[in-house]
Amino acid sequence: MKRLFPILSVLTAIFLAYALYLALVKAPTDALQGDVYRIIYYHVPSAWTAFLLFFINFIASVQYLASAKSSRQTAAKWIVIAVGVVGVVVTFLPQVQEQLKSFGMRPSALATTVVLIPVTYFLVGKWFPGERMDVLAVTTAEVGVVFCTIVLVTGPIWARPVWGIWWAPGDIRLTSTLVLWLIYVSYLILRRFSNSAQTQMLAAALAVFGALDVPLVYFSIWFFRTQHPQPVIGGGGSMDPRMLDVLLISWMAFLCFAFLVCWSRFRLELLHREVEQAHAMESLAGAEVRAGVSLPLNRRAQ
Amino acid sequence: MNAIKFLFAAYIATWVIHGVYVGTLVRRFGRLRRELKELGKGK
Numbered sequence: 001m002k003r004l005f006p007i008l009s010v011l012t013a014i015f016l017a018y019a020l021y022l023a024l025v026k027a028p029t030d031a032l033q034g035d036v037y038r039i040i041y042y043h044v045p046s047a048w049t050a051f052l053l054f055f056i057n058f059i060a061s062v063q064y065l066a067s068a069k070s071s072r073q074t075a076a077k078w079i080v081i082a083v084g085v086v087g088v089v090v091t092f093l094p095q096v097q098e099q100l101k102s103f104g105m106r107p108s109a110l111a112t113t114v115v116l117i118p119v120t121y122f123l124v125g126k127w128f129p130g131e132r133m134d135v136l137a138v139t140t141a142e143v144g145v146v147f148c149t150i151v152l153v154t155g156p157i158w159a160r161p162v163w164g165i166w167w168a169p170g171d172i173r174l175t176s177t178l179v180l181w182l183i184y185v186s187y188l189i190l191r192r193f194s195n196s197a198q199t200q201m202l203a204a205a206l207a208v209f210g211a212l213d214v215p216l217v218y219f220s221i222w223f224f225r226t227q228h229p230q231p232v233i234g235g236g237g238s239m240d241p242r243m244l245d246v247l248l249i250s251w252m253a254f255l256c257f258a259f260l261v262c263w264s265r266f267r268l269e270l271l272h273r274e275v276e277q278a279h280a281m282e283s284l285a286g287a288e289v290r291a292g293v294s295l296p297l298n299r300r301a302q
Numbered sequence: 303m304n305a306i307k308f309l310f311a312a313y314i315a316t317w318v319i320h321g322v323y324v325g326t327l328v329r330r331f332g333r334l335r336r337e338l339k340e341l342g343k344g345k
Contacts, residue, residue, distance in 0.1 A: 036305035039312040157312040161305045271334045278341045
């Protein structure tokens with residue numbers, strides 16, 4: 001296990017370098033935007049990675065909230081199964097399919113996304129039992145915020161030469177992304193500065209509400225008039241297949257990198273809890289020693 | 303030519319953000335390991 005991390009780090013570095021080469025050299029230049037469009041190869045994969053991490057955070061938070069009571073756990077399990085089944089059935093109804101196609105969405109893609117909810121729920125429950133669920137939640141939230149920060153930084157850098165402005169005030173895609181970032185930053189602040197016994201529960205509840213913003217961010221360009229470009233996948237976008245290949249390779253490279261960062265952050269959180277526990281044990285031992293010394297003195301006073 | 307500056311600015315900003323974050327992780331690891339070692343010595 002100790003050797004695996006450096007090996008994966010080297011492989012990820014090579015993969016990222018290859019993705020960078022493809023993005024800067026191999027991908028064709030955009031006829032309208034020129035080379036500046038290549039920002040997409042960092043901006044879009046970062047956004048998708050952030051969404052994926054927030055999704056895992058949502059699942060881990062729901063699991064954590066449900067784990068407080070066994071009755072709640074059983075109810076959550078059946079709700080998640082129902083969401084998966086109903087979601088898939090609904091996407092194959094002819095009326096819904098027509099509606100989806102009018103938005104340029106593929107019903108099969110939506111059905112796959114819906115199926116991912118119960119699948120991820122059960123995998124997270126199996127692989128991260130008990131306290132590890134909460135560790136996973138804080139890990140994915142923090143790394144997700146880093147990727148979301150990159151989205152918010154690279155977006156305006158692209159917008160300046162293309163739109164002529166850094167930011168379009170009131171644009172729903174931009175505003176909802178900023179709100180999403182603020183929600184998860186507040187989640188991390190809550191976890192960092194609150195010492196209450198209820199902190200983990202409160203943070204999990206906040207994460208559930210925060211995750212509701214993710215579909216709003218993602219689908220805002222389908223349902224609202226926005227200055228943001230139309231989706232490149234699943235939204236009827238007409239991206240050159242060579243550009244699309246580079247985009248997907250770039251995303252894979254960023255996913256590998258995100259996995260390694262999450263792994264490190266997960267280990268860090270476990271170590272942090274170990275240190276906190278050791279501090280608590282030391283304080284307890286100190287208190288016992290003091291009590292042991294003071295007891296005879298008290299008795300003498302009596 | 304001017305647009306290229308924006309492209310490189312975006313790529314550099316991405317890696318600076320990742321670098322700073324990974325740097326904080328390394329620093330936090332070091333601090334916690336030191337703390338754990340000191341706690342072990344205290345026993």
